[in-house]
Amino acid sequence: MRFRHAFVAAAMLPWPAGGGASAALADAPYQAYVYNEWNESKASPNGYVPERVVTGLEAGAGHFNEPQDLFADGEGAVYVADTGNDRIVKLDASLRASGVIESLEWNGRPTALSEPTGIFVAEDGTLYVADHGNGRVLRANATGRVELVLEQPKHPLIPEDFVFKPKKVAADAAGRMYVLSEGQFFGLMQFDRDGAFLGYFGSNKVEVTPAVVLETFWKSVLTKEQREGMIKLLPIEYSNLDMGADGFVYTTTIVSANSRQEIKKLNPLGNNVMTGRDGENDFGDKEIPLSKTVKLDTSFIDVAIDADGFIAGLDRTRGRVFEYDREGNPTSVFGALGQQAGTFLQPSAVEYWNDSVLVLDAGKRNVTRFVRSEYGRLVREATVLYNEGLYEEAADVWAEASKRNVHNEMAYIGMAKSLEKQERYEEAMRYYRLGTDRSGYSDTFAFLRIDAVRASLPFVMTALLVFVFGYYGFKIIRFARSVKGRGRAHGASQGPSSGPGSTPGPTKSA
Numbered sequence: 001m002r003f004r005h006a007f008v009a010a011a012m013l014p015w016p017a018g019g020g021a022s023a024a025l026a027d028a029p030y031q032a033y034v035y036n037e038w039n040e041s042k043a044s045p046n047g048y049v050p051e052r053v054v055t056g057l058e059a060g061a062g063h064f065n066e067p068q069d070l071f072a073d074g075e076g077a078v079y080v081a082d083t084g085n086d087r088i089v090k091l092d093a094s095l096r097a098s099g100v101i102e103s104l105e106w107n108g109r110p111t112a113l114s115e116p117t118g119i120f121v122a123e124d125g126t127l128y129v130a131d132h133g134n135g136r137v138l139r140a141n142a143t144g145r146v147e148l149v150l151e152q153p154k155h156p157l158i159p160e161d162f163v164f165k166p167k168k169v170a171a172d173a174a175g176r177m178y179v180l181s182e183g184q185f186f187g188l189m190q191f192d193r194d195g196a197f198l199g200y201f202g203s204n205k206v207e208v209t210p211a212v213v214l215e216t217f218w219k220s221v222l223t224k225e226q227r228e229g230m231i232k233l234l235p236i237e238y239s240n241l242d243m244g245a246d247g248f249v250y251t252t253t254i255v256s257a258n259s260r261q262e263i264k265k266l267n268p269l270g271n272n273v274m275t276g277r278d279g280e281n282d283f284g285d286k287e288i289p290l291s292k293t294v295k296l297d298t299s300f301i302d303v304a305i306d307a308d309g310f311i312a313g314l315d316r317t318r319g320r321v322f323e324y325d326r327e328g329n330p331t332s333v334f335g336a337l338g339q340q341a342g343t344f345l346q347p348s349a350v351e352y353w354n355d356s357v358l359v360l361d362a363g364k365r366n367v368t369r370f371v372r373s374e375y376g377r378l379v380r381e382a383t384v385l386y387n388e389g390l391y392e393e394a395a396d397v398w399a400e401a402s403k404r405n406v407h408n409e410m411a412y413i414g415m416a417k418s419l420e421k422q423e424r425y426e427e428a429m430r431y432y433r434l435g436t437d438r439s440g441y442s443d444t445f446a447f448l449r450i451d452a453v454r455a456s457l458p459f460v461m462t463a464l465l466v467f468v469f470g471y472y473g474f475k476i477i478r479f480a481r482s483v484k485g486r487g488r489a490h491g492a493s494q495g496p497s498s499g500p501g502s503t504p505g506p507t508k509s510a
């Protein structure tokens with residue numbers, strides 16, 4: 001790996017006044033919000049605020065040029081895919097340039113990078129690069145020596161006219177590689193550790209639009225020759241991917257029609273297990289305006305996952321970052337399009353870094369660091385406790401968060417969970433109602449109903465037994481009386497007895 005320690009003298013200079021203050025900016029140039037049960041936006045305290053803005057020049061690596069990707073490794077280093085400059089810039093824990101990778105060693109010779117658009121670094125330091133301009137994926141060890149080169153793969157499942165143009169890459173703990181290639185509509189391309197093509201992973205479905213419905217109708221009535229001349233219906237193409245510490249592959253998709261499943265969490269079988277709040281599978285903005293009859297829907301172009309399972313999706317339409325917990329519940333929205341610090345012109349990548357979030361802006365050619373506000377810290381702490389099942393511990397933190405934001409439904413749900421664990425069901429139902437959690441309300445009501453049944457069961461059983469014994473006792477007494485009455489009636493019908501030695505009296509003759 002050819003590291004060029006860049007601009008050492010510049011790196012030793014103090015930060016410019018406009019480059020990055022040590023403390024968070026006083027006012028964020030955007031308004032955070034949450035959505036209620038009717039998908040109406042309500043103002044919310046900012047969970048994240050901009051703390052520092054760093055350009056390539058200020059970092060000591062020269063100007064960035066169309067940077068397209070970010071990656072933070074376990075050691076705190078940050079890698080920037082400086083695509084337009086055909087290089088990767090490595091930043092240290094102070095966001096200063098510690099080296100520049102322009103080429104890697106392959107077969108004893110340097111091989112230059114060309115328009116790198118994707119970076120992934122494994123825990124052991126193995127570097128994966130989507131070398132888009134060269135049409136290949138490089139895997140290099142920690143010393144910078146290339147161990148594997150993925151170029152134009154050949155396989156019966158891959159169309160003959162397909163051109164391998166990798167944009168993003170990630171790898172799991174077993175060394176399997178997941179590649180997002182330009183123009184690949186069948187899913188992520190999965191390769192084993194030796195570079196053999198394993199198949200398509202997490203294939204998308206064809207997006208249902210009015211045009212697709214009409215196309216399907218015509219194909220059902222046309223001949224085979226006519227159908228072959230029509231445009232083929234292709235699935236939705238992924239826009240980005242990332243590998244979580246949990247071993248799941250997270251992806252983003254730009255959906256224009258149905259606006260569902262924009263963020264996916266793919267299990268080892270390639271199935272999406274991310275459902276979001278109440279199984280909605282809807283991420284990003286709920287209120288979608290129209291501009292000149294064009295729907296300005298959320299367009300996720302990158303996704304990042306941190307150690308606690310939080311998910312950050314970057315929207316290029318409005319320049320916002322949508323953060324969700326590991327269950328898909330929204331926790332924060334921040335960022336915007338604009339010229340101020342904390343806003344973007346052309347956001348291209350997002351990454352978790354230590355206790356903050358980094359956003360790469362290809363338009364401004366800089367990196368913005370966002371730190372949590374006090375409210376954001378409370379939401380994070382309560383969410384972690386809540387997802388770990390520590391409802392009682394989370395309740396106090398949720399209560400503090402709800403004082404700062406009365407529209408935070410998760411705070412009410414968290415308190416409801418705690419009350420439910422304490423068997424205070426009526427109070428829990430009230431907070432479930434405030435949190436508009438219908439399933440939680442229904443489940444708690446079921447517990448309340450069971451408790452009511454248990455409380456009244458002794459009385460009900462006693463009353464039932466009294467009724468049964470009384471009923472059958474009355475039947476027995478009534479039956480005994482009827483038998484005795486029939487016996488008396490039978491005796492009366494026989495008349496007075498004449499005795500054993502008596503003889504019948506004379507009869508009157510006709």
